Amino acid sequence: MIKHDILIVGGGLTGLRAAVGLCDRFDVGLVSKVYPTRSHSIAAQGGINAPLANNPDSRDDTWEKHTFDTVKGSDYLADQDAAELMCREAAPIVYEMEHWGCPFSRFADGTIAQRPFGGAGYPRTCYSADITGHVLLNTLYERAVAKGVKIYPEWFVTALSIEAGQCHGVVVLDMRTGELIPVAAGTTFFGTGGYGRVFQHSTNALINTGSGIGMAYAAGAPLKDMEFVQFHPTCLIGTSILMTEGCRGEGGYLVNNQGERFMQRYAPTAMELAPRDIVSRCIQTEINEGRGFEHPLGTYIQLDLRHLGAQKIQERLCGIRQISIDFVGVDPVDEPIPIRPAQHYSMGGIDVDIRCASEVRGFYTGGECSCVSVHGANRLGGNSLLDTIVFGKVASRTIGEDPEVRTRRPDERALLKLKEEVERTLRKLASPGSERPALLQAELSAMMSEKVGIFRTREELTQALQKVIEFKERYRSVGVTSAARHMNYELTGAVELGYMLEVAHTIVLGAILREESRGSHFRLDFNTRNDADWLKHTIARMGSDGSPAISFKEVTITRYEPKERKY
Amino acid sequence: MIKASAYTFKILRYDAAEPGNAPRFATYRINVIPGLTVLTVLLRIREELDGTLAFRSSCRSAVCGSCGMVMNGEIGLACRTQVATFESDTIILEPLPNLEVIRDLVVDLTPFWQMYEKIQPYLIRQSPVPDKEIPQSEAERQRIDQFVNCILCACCYGACPVLAREPGYVGPAAAAKLARFVLDSRDERPGAALETVDDEKGVWACDTVFRCIDACPKEVRPTDGIVDLRKAILKHRFHKLLGKSEP
Ligand SMILES: Cc1cc2nc3c(=O)[nH]c(=O)nc-3n(C[C@H](O)[C@H](O)[C@H](O)COP(=O)(O)OP(=O)(O)OC[C@H]3O[C@@H](n4cnc5c(N)ncnc54)[C@H](O)[C@@H]3O)c2cc1C
Numbered sequence: 001m002i003k004h005d006i007l008i009v010g011g012g013l014t015g016l017r018a019a020v021g022l023c024d025r026f027d028v029g030l031v032s033k034v035y036p037t038r039s040h041s042i043a044a045q046g047g048i049n050a051p052l053a054n055n056p057d058s059r060d061d062t063w064e065k066h067t068f069d070t071v072k073g074s075d076y077l078a079d080q081d082a083a084e085l086m087c088r089e090a091a092p093i094v095y096e097m098e099h100w101g102c103p104f105s106r107f108a109d110g111t112i113a114q115r116p117f118g119g120a121g122y123p124r125t126c127y128s129a130d131i132t133g134h135v136l137l138n139t140l141y142e143r144a145v146a147k148g149v150k151i152y153p154e155w156f157v158t159a160l161s162i163e164a165g166q167c168h169g170v171v172v173l174d175m176r177t178g179e180l181i182p183v184a185a186g187t188t189f190f191g192t193g194g195y196g197r198v199f200q201h202s203t204n205a206l207i208n209t210g211s212g213i214g215m216a217y218a219a220g221a222p223l224k225d226m227e228f229v230q231f232h233p234t235c236l237i238g239t240s241i242l243m244t245e246g247c248r249g250e251g252g253y254l255v256n257n258q259g260e261r262f263m264q265r266y267a268p269t270a271m272e273l274a275p276r277d278i279v280s281r282c283i284q285t286e287i288n289e290g291r292g293f294e295h296p297l298g299t300y301i302q303l304d305l306r307h308l309g310a311q312k313i314q315e316r317l318c319g320i321r322q323i324s325i326d327f328v329g330v331d332p333v334d335e336p337i338p339i340r341p342a343q344h345y346s347m348g349g350i351d352v353d354i355r356c357a358s359e360v361r362g363f364y365t366g367g368e369c370s371c372v373s374v375h376g377a378n379r380l381g382g383n384s385l386l387d388t389i390v391f392g393k394v395a396s397r398t399i400g401e402d403p404e405v406r407t408r409r410p411d412e413r414a415l416l417k418l419k420e421e422v423e424r425t426l427r428k429l430a431s432p433g434s435e436r437p438a439l440l441q442a443e444l445s446a447m448m449s450e451k452v453g454i455f456r457t458r459e460e461l462t463q464a465l466q467k468v469i470e471f472k473e474r475y476r477s478v479g480v481t482s483a484a485r486h487m488n489y490e491l492t493g494a495v496e497l498g499y500m501l502e503v504a505h506t507i508v509l510g511a512i513l514r515e516e517s518r519g520s521h522f523r524l525d526f527n528t529r530n531d532a533d534w535l536k537h538t539i540a541r542m543g544s545d546g547s548p549a550i551s552f553k554e555v556t557i558t559r560y561e562p563k564e565r566k567y
Numbered sequence: 568m569i570k571a572s573a574y575t576f577k578i579l580r581y582d583a584a585e586p587g588n589a590p591r592f593a594t595y596r597i598n599v600i601p602g603l604t605v606l607t608v609l610l611r612i613r614e615e616l617d618g619t620l621a622f623r624s625s626c627r628s629a630v631c632g633s634c635g636m637v638m639n640g641e642i643g644l645a646c647r648t649q650v651a652t653f654e655s656d657t658i659i660l661e662p663l664p665n666l667e668v669i670r671d672l673v674v675d676l677t678p679f680w681q682m683y684e685k686i687q688p689y690l691i692r693q694s695p696v697p698d699k700e701i702p703q704s705e706a707e708r709q710r711i712d713q714f715v716n717c718i719l720c721a722c723c724y725g726a727c728p729v730l731a732r733e734p735g736y737v738g739p740a741a742a743a744k745l746a747r748f749v750l751d752s753r754d755e756r757p758g759a760a761l762e763t764v765d766d767e768k769g770v771w772a773c774d775t776v777f778r779c780i781d782a783c784p785k786e787v788r789p790t791d792g793i794v795d796l797r798k799a800i801l802k803h804r805f806h807k808l809l810g811k812s813e814p
Binding site for chain 1: 582584602610613614615617618619621622623624625626627628629630631632633647649669670671673675676680683684687688689690692696698699700701702703704705707708711715716718719748751753754
């Protein structure tokens, strides 16, 4: 057994920021199933929002305006005190990252460059070309190395221990040796990222299974607002690799097969820079109504950058250009990029308060796996990188100020019991079974993309629920090829699939219950927002029968009364 | 161009936990279509044919640096390498050289990360930071651009002929990372910090045969960084000789 006062799971931006904030004063261990720089944060492209007012068009930008845009973008489901906290902290954390060496792009006056992004009243998205996640994650990893954070790379967390309302740590599989190791900690923090791979068409990395969310839920921590799934408008056909919102921020057009910039019919003012939920629905509508282009990989819409010119494309969107050339053979300098919407971000997640504390003693979360909630029903581009770093920092503050942090004793017996359970699970997964985990996962994700997508109906959601229940039943027959535990990706994948099914279950059930349309959740059979009945968060807890039981929580409203969203 | 509807993939398999079983090639026949990447093939093999195949992968879009390997003798990322780009319809996949194999295509990256940590891969400041950003001109930012792009995939480490004969060599990626900081207008590390790479296992060991540049999937030129570091070291030695304090 290994022990730390504070255990951090996740080597993405959130986990690293939390660790950097705590390691000077406490005994901290950080566990990640991949080397930290392989975390999905690395893939973020477009930028991070902060009202620095560096752009000539944003001189009177303020954190209040940023908060308003965030709340409006969230379709008024965000908790306004939390959104305010995030936006107040935005400028300080961007400066802090810069001081730690983050190589942002620069304006001619030497200040951090900022570009326009969707749903924002001002150009406030700070960026480094189109590799903003890469530079931020490298910078935080560098800080972690500088401070000597104890990191356990390629340690896969298999289960979370919660007993008697307290968290006692996790059971990990050391992927290199195949050993099962209980890690005891009085305080556990999850920055385990999103669940994109629950959907077939997703911009997310293959490792984004949402297992952290699933295992917290299975251990008894409640989830919040799981029905809110962001679909990004512009993803490469075939692979669904993201073409950053920065493409439109830099002036890119969306064009249908009539040669029309169709956004003028839907959002005449914001045009291509309307928020993501809206643009995704518009693109899907164009495709559904026959105004898309046909391709063997599917029907698509064009993202046209040609008018920006070769130089600007090369300077600001060089990564996008390379991806487009590598993966669909299209050079955006000469041809429009073929795109369509795909799953991109998890607004919902583990239910925590504005201090990152869950209802379980000693268990905290932040970043994409958690739901504070700052993004409500729809996240604005550039606000997620912000969320990860701000709430990684907030968590380190909360944990650092917790009077019990050094004295809270985890129950090691509970942890050893959990280890035995995991042992049994692994043995069962390695005994002959009729279902291959990857194929069952493929069926699950195809079903989720088909029935729980941009446009939802009760009929399809009900079918989806039946399917999830059926898949869960079939999961009992999953068997992997080899019982060896080291670098056995089929085995870890099978463990993750169990958690993905739980995550899917909560998404589907939340989507069925929420009989309104708000942000990313659009019901064709209830196609307007209904504040009277639904201005509230959904909370999912695992019931005694293993199905989610849903309850509700008030939304915190401080200064922005819910209004209709127009762009 | 696709050469045939089905390709043969020969993958070097070995498990360090079973050292008695020598490395061997396993052969798989896979139907291919245009646009198919080597990573997709690997995933398909693991998912449908052989669940025991070990390889790393994550972002599948050439940014996370997980899937470096040797493909028909060339080092690169499996996720951005299309099957159709090879001359033949037989594709041989091997783990990155210069690193011990843990299992199949998964190598032990410990020495790679040790070198990375050794060079102090972080911005070092002496002067206090301003309230806002430390100003940096576009040209200064440009100067570090190529080194900033490094994704730490270790392709250069695998390609380096110096590392093949001298495992203690700092290697191209760590040197490029150090250059990224030394060239950063905001970095204030003392010249003495360069002494960690000022020996026969440091930047002077480079043969300047540019294998690292060929292998880099991100168009980083580690050799440029090594040349810059050599210059900086000479300058530092010169200052020391004159007993002058650092500029
Ligand atoms: C392609 C793409 C582009 C994006 N661009 C932007 C952008 O421009 N601006 C913006 O604001 N947002 C953007 N986002 C969103 C943003 O990047 C993510 O929301 C954010 O990086 C998530 O960070 P995180 O720290 O929460 O999780 P991650 O970076 O996903 O890290 C999760 C960590 O948890 C670990 N982990 C997970 N499960 C386990 C387990 N079972 N055991 C052990 N370790 C585990 C992983 O190893 C990893 O280290 C983008 C997202 C995508 C997909």
